[in-house]
Amino acid sequence: MAKALRFSFSYLPELAGTFLAPLLIVLLCLPLRAWISPTDVAMLQLLWVAWQAQHYGWRWASLTTLVSVLILNWCFVPPYYTFDVHDASFFISFVVMVVLGLLISLLSEQSKQQLKRLRYAMSQTRGMYMLAKGLGQRQSWSQQCAYAAKLLSRRLGAAVQVVQGQQPAAAAEQAVLPVGSPATAWILVPPAFLTSHPTLLHTAQSLLAQSYAQLELREKAQQDRVKAQLEQQKAMLLRSLSHDLRTPLATIMGASSMLADPELQLSTAQRQQQAQNIYQQSQILNQHFEKVLELSKAQLTGHHIQLTDFSSDDLVAGALARRGEKATELTASLHCSAAESLSGDLELLEIALANMLENALYHGAAPFELQMGQKASAFYIRLTNTVNDQAPSNRDKGHGLGINICRAVAGLHQGSFEIQSCPKLQQITAVLEWPR
Template sequence: MKTLRHNKRFALWQLLLLSVVAPVLLALLLLPARAIATTTDVAMLQLLWVTLVAQYAGQRWAIISTFSSVLLLNLLFVEPYYTLFVHQGDYVITFVVMLLLGIFIARLSGRLRLELARAKKYMRQRQLLNNKTRQAKLQAELEHSRAMMLRSLSHDLRTPLATIMGASSMLADDELSLSEAQIREQANNIYQQSSLLSQHFDKVMELSRVQQMQSSMKIEPVAVSDIISAAIARRAPVLAEQSFAIELADTECAADATLLEIALANMLENAVKHGQQPVRIAFSNCNGQCSLSVSNATTARATAQRDSGTGLGTAICQAVMHLHAGQFTTETNAASEHFIARLSWPHTTTAGAKRG
């Protein structure tokens, strides 16, 4: 018979405290505000706790915490109170959405923890060949990468989660008399934000792929025009109808084609979403230093919304440049009001070289 494995960092009683007892205490603390707090307010606070449990305790315990939170929400904050009976069927929508979001967060965290475990395994193998200084550096990079991914997830998931919960709450509220058009609008909001969550999950997969390629990447001569075409095709739904101004001072560079394509695709997507047409793509190879930049005009408001260092797109570009011993930078030209994102890495002519 299978038993529930517990996280090695915590004792079983501590995990039960985090995933079962703590949600009860949180619900009791919120109980005095039941008259003024909506079920959406309570659900968002409960999902915040689920996120913390997922980060520190793991996927299984986050799912347990999600079920506990949904039951407590029904028991204490939905009439009739102190029963699990739901006399308003529309509240089922809120419960289902909250449950799905909690499971989604738990699965994302589980994926991140799996990638962290793989990275640690790789690091242990590398320790046999490296000295203590190198080991310490790898550990620092690993922890930084994990923290960056968690911050990115928190940043990118906050808005769609809030929108989905708000829309589902409106549909479930019997006191609101919504027209058919308003119902369709809120249903469309839920669909659009769910699609956005799916896109974020795809980016997590891209970032995982970038990190997994650390030991197998190939530095070889590639045509810059091919990289640009492949990057646009990768984000075809967003970029297919856009106009681009391409300026190539050189036609070839030395890089891992797949990684460079992934980074450029994220730069182009960000430029199109937050700036104006046309988007300028420029490449040069000067004094042994390759530079691939994406820029376009933008307003001051749009600049503030740009992916300024906390999004998954930025994390992916930084990871790609780290593997190329280069850097990813962004800047705003105050005179022309152009936002510029740039990949810079040293040129090497060693075809087929592997970075390990």
């Protein structure tokens, strides 16, 4: 009984529109029966039928048409208050009214269905556009999967998951859709939505698969760029070795050959001078080999660098420790900016900064201004020193290898290393930048 009452109350607006509204129209027009024709009343009733069809569907509109015809016959067709019709022309009017009412109902239903399909298509198109746009704005695969799951859940109004890795165990309340071939992720969605929203779900599969393929291509291209940079660094290393090692090696060979020549009579002072030359050039060679080891370490590290957060003070301390014999001279003339938080491979950046400081000491003049920090999209190390025109050329002391090491470290961090000259201020600035 209670269920029947709930059913009747749920259809109360439709019942009122079907039976009471046509009766109300006729009753309002009844005082004017002498001045208006039944056709005029029928037009008003058909107007209400059109409204009924638009809001409640063609079934209720068709029933409203039949009720309207009966009430119109009862009140406006002589003899009044009976269902008898003495004039055959009224039968034609009634038939036309019924046909028009049914036609209006069916056309309205068709327009509603078309509008519903159009809204559905627009909703699906908007969902696909938002999915494609959102995936393009996210750089990592995990972020893209999380965004796709969130968007699909919001558009479908149900919990949707995008699981990476191996195929999850199938559940009765969820359908599993693979992403890509072979599958790299899985979309878990209630089975009912496979039939109600197939376009959106299949598009999500395709867009996620394409996005994963783009990420793989981007990573492969990045690896190829790193490999090309490493090959370039190796070529530069060979050129630097052939140039930087030749002078001290030639000096050592010349001095040692003089000492080893039995026919050459040298004084004690001359022998000491040649031995001193051999020792000095051996130290230079040792410095070159240390730089070669540093450069080899940077190159062998490849793209698997160890990213950590550290302070700029720690970076300066580590770089000075790597040049212990020159740390005192550098510290006396080095002006550092306030401590900043940086991120990168601390060991490689220590090697780069140590070579920047060493080059500034060999080829420039004090003071040395060191600035480190972060900009909107990058970290930076900027070292500025004055040009020393009176200083002799020190190419044999490793200037070329130091630059190559800095460029290798910058390349591994996907950054850049540049040396900028300012003739007006007689300054040279070395800048190492890498993205945040």
